[in-house]
Amino acid sequence: MKIRIGHGFDAHRLVEGRPFVLGGITIPHPTGPLGHSDADVLAHALCDAILGACALGDLGKHFPDTDPAWKGADSMRLLEACIEMARDLGFEISNVDVTVVVQLPKLSPHLSAIRERLSSVLRIEIGDVSVKAKTSEGMGYTGDGTGIAAYAVAALVRP
Numbered sequence: 001m002k003i004r005i006g007h008g009f010d011a012h013r014l015v016e017g018r019p020f021v022l023g024g025i026t027i028p029h030p031t032g033p034l035g036h037s038d039a040d041v042l043a044h045a046l047c048d049a050i051l052g053a054c055a056l057g058d059l060g061k062h063f064p065d066t067d068p069a070w071k072g073a074d075s076m077r078l079l080e081a082c083i084e085m086a087r088d089l090g091f092e093i094s095n096v097d098v099t100v101v102v103q104l105p106k107l108s109p110h111l112s113a114i115r116e117r118l119s120s121v122l123r124i125e126i127g128d129v130s131v132k133a134k135t136s137e138g139m140g141y142t143g144d145g146t147g148i149a150a151y152a153v154a155a156l157v158r159p
Helices: 041-053 075-088 108-122
Strands: 002-016 020-022 025-027 031-033 092-101 129-134 147-158
Touching: 002 041, 020 031, 025 108, 041 075, 041 092, 041 147, 075 092, 075 108, 092 108, 108 129
Parallel strands: 092 129
Antiparallel strands: 002 031, 002 147, 020 025, 092 147
């Protein structure tokens, strides 16, 4: 069995008037991430982790922000496409671990729904999906309310 590990990262500015989409779930909040798609940092970091495990580059290589086809796109579609790229190489997702860093909104009430959504999209057991939320104690762009970041690790296996 071949095991591959990939790491991903994404960050977006938070602005008024944008929906706060995280892990495919819309969370009520006055600001949301700014980006070409829905700017779901969790999904984008996870995409990069999967692509990295397959040595396929990063999200921007496959879905450039210059392509109007992805304007306002649901990032779960991007994630599904990355999963298919991995499957085309014979890999299956074994497990994922994601850390989201943002001061507000508080994410703990939404983590179960996010894990359920990711489990469904990834087609793996919910026990193989870890999502954690952290603050940066008021420091930097994630702490002052102007930004959000996510780190992800994905383990892929090929029998």
